[in-house]
Amino acid sequence: MVIPAYYITLAIITGIYIILALSLNIITGFAGQPNMGHAAFFGIGAYTHAILTTRFDVSFWLAALAAAVVAGAVGALLGLISLRVREDFLAITTIGINFVVVSVFLYHPFFGQAFGIGGIPMPSLFGRVLDKGGLLVLVLLAVLLVVWISRRVEGSWFGLALESLREDEQAAEAVGVDTRRFKVMAFTLGTSLAGLAGALYASFMSFISPGDFAFSLSITILCMAVVGGLGTIRGPVVGAIILSLAPEMFRFVLDYRLLVYGGLLVVMMRLQPAGLLGRGSFLVRLGQRLLGRRETAPVP
Amino acid sequence: MLAQQLVSGIVIGGVYALIALGLTLVYGVLRILHVAHAAVYATGAFVGLTTYQRTGNLWLALLVAAAFCGVFGALIHRFVYGPLLNQPRIVPLIASIGLFIFFQDFLRLVFGPYAQSFPARGPFGLLDLGSVILPGRQVFILVVTMVLLVVTWYVVSRTRLGLAWQAVAQDAETALAMGVPVPRVVAVNFLFGSALAAIAGVLVGIHYNSVYPAMGEMPAYKMLAVVVLGGLGSVPGTVVAAFLLGLVETLLVGYIGFVLPRDALAFVALILMLLVRPEGLFGKGGA
Numbered sequence: 256m257v258i259p260a261y262y263i264t265l266a267i268i269t270g271i272y273i274i275l276a277l278s279l280n281i282i283t284g285f286a287g288q289p290n291m292g293h294a295a296f297f298g299i300g301a302y303t304h305a306i307l308t309t310r311f312d313v314s315f316w317l318a319a320l321a322a323a324v325v326a327g328a329v330g331a332l333l334g335l336i337s338l339r340v341r342e343d344f345l346a347i348t349t350i351g352i353n354f355v356v357v358s359v360f361l362y363h364p365f366f367g368q369a370f371g372i373g374g375i376p377m378p379s380l381f382g383r384v385l386d387k388g389g390l391l392v393l394v395l396l397a398v399l400l401v402v403w404i405s406r407r408v409e410g411s412w413f414g415l416a417l418e419s420l421r422e423d424e425q426a427a428e429a430v431g432v433d434t435r436r437f438k439v440m441a442f443t444l445g446t447s448l449a450g451l452a453g454a455l456y457a458s459f460m461s462f463i464s465p466g467d468f469a470f471s472l473s474i475t476i477l478c479m480a481v482v483g484g485l486g487t488i489r490g491p492v493v494g495a496i497i498l499s500l501a502p503e504m505f506r507f508v509l510d511y512r513l514l515v516y517g518g519l520l521v522v523m524m525r526l527q528p529a530g531l532l533g534r535g536s537f538l539v540r541l542g543q544r545l546l547g548r549r550e551t552a553p554v555p
Numbered sequence: 556m557l558a559q560q561l562v563s564g565i566v567i568g569g570v571y572a573l574i575a576l577g578l579t580l581v582y583g584v585l586r587i588l589h590v591a592h593a594a595v596y597a598t599g600a601f602v603g604l605t606t607y608q609r610t611g612n613l614w615l616a617l618l619v620a621a622a623f624c625g626v627f628g629a630l631i632h633r634f635v636y637g638p639l640l641n642q643p644r645i646v647p648l649i650a651s652i653g654l655f656i657f658f659q660d661f662l663r664l665v666f667g668p669y670a671q672s673f674p675a676r677g678p679f680g681l682l683d684l685g686s687v688i689l690p691g692r693q694v695f696i697l698v699v700t701m702v703l704l705v706v707t708w709y710v711v712s713r714t715r716l717g718l719a720w721q722a723v724a725q726d727a728e729t730a731l732a733m734g735v736p737v738p739r740v741v742a743v744n745f746l747f748g749s750a751l752a753a754i755a756g757v758l759v760g761i762h763y764n765s766v767y768p769a770m771g772e773m774p775a776y777k778m779l780a781v782v783v784l785g786g787l788g789s790v791p792g793t794v795v796a797a798f799l800l801g802l803v804e805t806l807l808v809g810y811i812g813f814v815l816p817r818d819a820l821a822f823v824a825l826i827l828m829l830l831v832r833p834e835g836l837f838g839k840g841g842a
Contacts (some may be wrong), residue, residue: 260725273578289645338828342644347779348829351822358819451810470776474652481649491743513660521635528639529647 259538263387265458269499270394271452274413276479276491277401278448284486285414288337288440289346289423292353294475296446298468300326302360305372305463315378318453326450327443330508334442338435375457375541387459394455399417401448408444417441421486461509462517482523484533559688560809566693566762568801569700572794573755574774575781577628577708577748578704583724583788584741586644587636588779590651592752595631595770596657599624599753600760600770601666604673613675617699620757623752628749629742655775662768670767673760697759703751704794710747710792720744724788780825800824 260333279293300322307318333352337345360366378385378393408414416437419427428434457463475498483494502512529536574596581589603620607613639647675692689697711717719740722730731737735797760766779802785792800821807820 283645289648335781336826336830343582343586344783344829346588346648347783348826349643351780352823354819354822355826481645485645507577511660511664513656514664517653517657517660518653520658521650524642524646524650525638526636527644 258388259330260387263391265500265503266383266407267387267394267455267498267524268392270398270481271456271459272389272403272476272495272499273398273492274394274452274455275449275476276483276495277398277405277488278445278452279476280480280485280488280491281405281408281448282441282445284480284491285408285421286417286438287436288441288477289342289455290333290349291346291477292349292356292470292473293446293449294347294468294470294472295353295356296330296449297328297453297456297472297476298356298360299329300450301457301463302366302453302466303450304454305375305458306366308376308457309372314455315376315458319378320453322454322457323447323451326413327447329449330446330449331439333446334439336373337438337442349446350470350473353405353468353473357465359467360468366465369464371462372457373462373539375461375463377458377461378407390455390459394459397455401451402488402492404444404448409488420516422509478520481530482520484530484536487530487533490530494530497531517534560805562689562693562697563689563809564802564805565798566696566700566801567805569697570755570758570762571774571778571781573700573703573751573758574798575785575797576704576777577752577784577789578778579785579788579790579793580720580744581746582782584638584700584720584727584744584791585625585632587647588651589636589647590775590779591631591654591658592628592749593775593778594655595624595628595661595749596756596759596774597662597768597771598627598658598756599664599749600673600756600766602753603757604671604760604766607673607675617754617757624753624756625746625750626802627713628745628752631749632742632745637835643826651693655771659768659771666768668768672764673766674764675761676724692761696762699754699758704756707747707751707764707790716740716743718827777821781822784825784828 275293275297279290282290282293303325304318304322307321308315311541313321316374321409326486332350333504338350340348344533361369366372376384377390408417415433416427416434419430419432420434420437420441424434460467479492479494479498481494482498484490501516523530527533527536534541574592576830577595578589578592580589582810599620602623603616607616610616631654635650636647639650654705709717711720719730719735722733722735723737723740727737756757756766756770759770784800785794785796803824804820
């Protein structure tokens with residue numbers, strides 16, 4: 256069976272969005288820290304990968320690892336900033352980081368300026384260069400990896416600490432949670448996964464330019480996580496799938512796409528602020544009633 | 556040449572101040588980052604332009620834009636922000652971004668995607684001050700801006716309404732308990748801040764002689780930086796930060812040809828500032 260290239264492309268892009276939404280979810284959903292510049296880390300990963308593979312002949316695998324490490328290192332810096340700058344101030348700072356990172360890509364010759372970087376090779380395995388289908392398998396494996404990491408985080412002491420940090424930072428500190436360390440860890444983990452997504456994206460596109468990592472992408476990623484349901488794992492996955500397929504399904508309203516998109520966000524926030532699949536959303540309650548089950552309520 | 560640049564920087568800074576003041580007023584009482592404010596600003600520019608094209612009266616254009624957008628802003632508060640106040644902070648923020656995207660696209664559909672010129676002719680003449688020659692448009696913008704800034708300062712610091720605003724900004728619950736009609740103060744606040752943004756929109760349209768649907772894109776986020784630089788919720792801080800940014804941008808671009816694009820400058824300043832002095836220029840802690 257031959258799957259048309261169009262569907263493979265769509266699936267790869269959707270997979271990359273799922274990784275982005277889930278990695279943002281670790282920072283904003285689990286730890287409750289606003290991050291409105293997630294695309295910057297995606298971009299840092301993509302540029303690291305592109306520079307290493309095209310100029311230094313580094314293999315895909317090593318470059319992808321480096322992309323995650325570099326993005327995570329910058330993310331750790333942001334984590335340190337978040338110790339000093341909070342809530343709304345932090346939200347605006349992350350917006351600023353996105354703008355500054357994109358303008359560095361755009362203005363520094365090292366990053367190819369407006370021309371971007373081209374000729375990024377596809378990954379090769381055992382001496383064979385993967386085709387798009389092979390890359391799709393790789394992306395799906397990466398999605399599974401990120402889901403697995405998210406589940407591990409959710410069920411661990413680390414996850415509990417992040418939840419306490421999200422619900423009430425002062426109370427968490429009072430009972431002895433080292434909120435500073437966990438905040439930095441959440442930022443490092445989330446941004447390094449975004450860097451990994453950047454490596455996959457760079458390989459897939461074979462050409463990247465600063466516009467690919469603009470602030471509007473950060474908003475899109477955030478919307479995916481929020482529309483699906485921040486703080487859960489199913490939420491960002493479903494949100495990413497819906498919002499990355501939506502432009503394809505809404506072809507018939509192509510000219511009104513942004514109008515519909517913006518309107519949906521407002522209506523969604525007004526009626527279902529916890530997201531479609533967040534805790535206590537109408538879909539989740541409906542599902543529970545149908546299955547006759549109750550979700551274990553979060554400890555108040 | 557320097558004097559010319561300085562004046563140009565002050566004109567831009569004044570317009571920034573008008574836009575950012577609305578954000579500060581809203582943040583002061585509701586603690587919402589009102590990104591959609593930039594959509595109000597762009598709408599104001601279009602309403603002003605349309606009025607001007609029909610009547611040819613610049614003052615009427617300013618007035619109609621201010622009135623229309625004042626009501627627009629109050630409606631945004633009534634139907635979107637009001638019901639979301641008890642949600643986590645990220646919910647009104649996302650709603651605000653959604654509103655911004657929605658109305659920006661709405662403007663594009665109504666007025667078309669292209670820039671329209673704003674051929675304002677009004678009470679302008681060249682003002683020649685020896686070393687500085689001011690085109691009439693700039694004089695007009697400067698005068699309107701200064702008058703509005705003085706009015707805002709007067710309203711916030713010298714009237715009962717301003718006093719009520721300060722009380723609500725400090726502690727809404729206590730203010731309510733003391734008999735301040737909080738919902739009305741918040742509504743008037745939106746009306747006033749949005750009217751300022753609309754006038755700023757018209758002035759920017761005149762200044763660059765162009766009005767286009769995406770004109771809110773830059774101020775939407777850059778003005779947030781200005782508001783933070785001034786210390787979130789501080790009125791004098793916002794005005795000072797706006798003028799500083801206008802001046803620094805103009806001077807750096809004019810003299811050094813700064814290595815970063817003009818619009819990234821605000822954020823570089825913002826990040827440095829937050830690291831050194833997280834409460835902003837005039838903030839009183841609380842970061």
